Amino acid sequence: MNFQVVQFEAAAGLLNQLPPSTIPEIVFSGRSNVGKSSLINKLVNRKSLARVSAKPGKTATINFYKLQECRLVDLPGYGYAKVSAKEKERWAELVEGFFAQERKVACVVQIIDMRHMPTEDDLHMIEFLLTSQRPFILVATKSDKLNKTEYAQRESQLRSFFQTVEDLKIIPFSAVTGDGLSELKMLLEEFCHF
Numbered sequence: 001m002n003f004q005v006v007q008f009e010a011a012a013g014l015l016n017q018l019p020p021s022t023i024p025e026i027v028f029s030g031r032s033n034v035g036k037s038s039l040i041n042k043l044v045n046r047k048s049l050a051r052v053s054a055k056p057g058k059t060a061t062i063n064f065y066k067l068q069e070c071r072l073v074d075l076p077g078y079g080y081a082k083v084s085a086k087e088k089e090r091w092a093e094l095v096e097g098f099f100a101q102e103r104k105v106a107c108v109v110q111i112i113d114m115r116h117m118p119t120e121d122d123l124h125m126i127e128f129l130l131t132s133q134r135p136f137i138l139v140a141t142k143s144d145k146l147n148k149t150e151y152a153q154r155e156s157q158l159r160s161f162f163q164t165v166e167d168l169k170i171i172p173f174s175a176v177t178g179d180g181l182s183e184l185k186m187l188l189e190e191f192c193h194f
């Protein structure tokens with residue numbers, strides 16, 4: 001699968017703006033500032049296809065990027081405290097509405113920050129993915145910010161924390177060093193050819 005032939009397709013701030021789901025979709029989910037845009041940019045080998053924001057809570061739309069075989073779907077980041085309650089509600093409705101539609105979701109890439117254990121919001125999202133039986137991969141970003149000992153400890157803690165989730169793939173990832181990139185690409189290819 002060629003991840004480098006990619007183009008921005010659409011940004012949907014409302015449910016009626018979502019493009020029809022005609023090809024497999026790889027959905028990226030995670031809290032604000034977890035490195036979602038950096039991960040997408042690394043995956044497609046572009047510097048700024050997905051806009052990296054210095055200010056968390058900036059992505060207020062669901063962004064769609066079209067590849068030849070599938071589409072990448074970047075959900076708004078959750079859990080940013082400084083966003084108004086009304087805006088949080090709009091995001092929640094948008095994301096819930098997206099998942100409520102009959103969409104060809106091949107896989108959800110659920111992103112957490114490797115430096116910390118999953119937040120309550122992360123756990124809510126993971127619980128939703130489990131109860132709705134959606135296939136997902138757990139990607140732990142910012143792995144380059146840990147030294148070798150911390151990295152090994154955190155990886156072990158995460159595997160232990162999620163040991164009851166059958167066949168869960170956990171990929172430590174760094175948009176800086178490329179750690180985990182080839183494994184992620186391989187898994188996404190498998191999911192897209194379901």
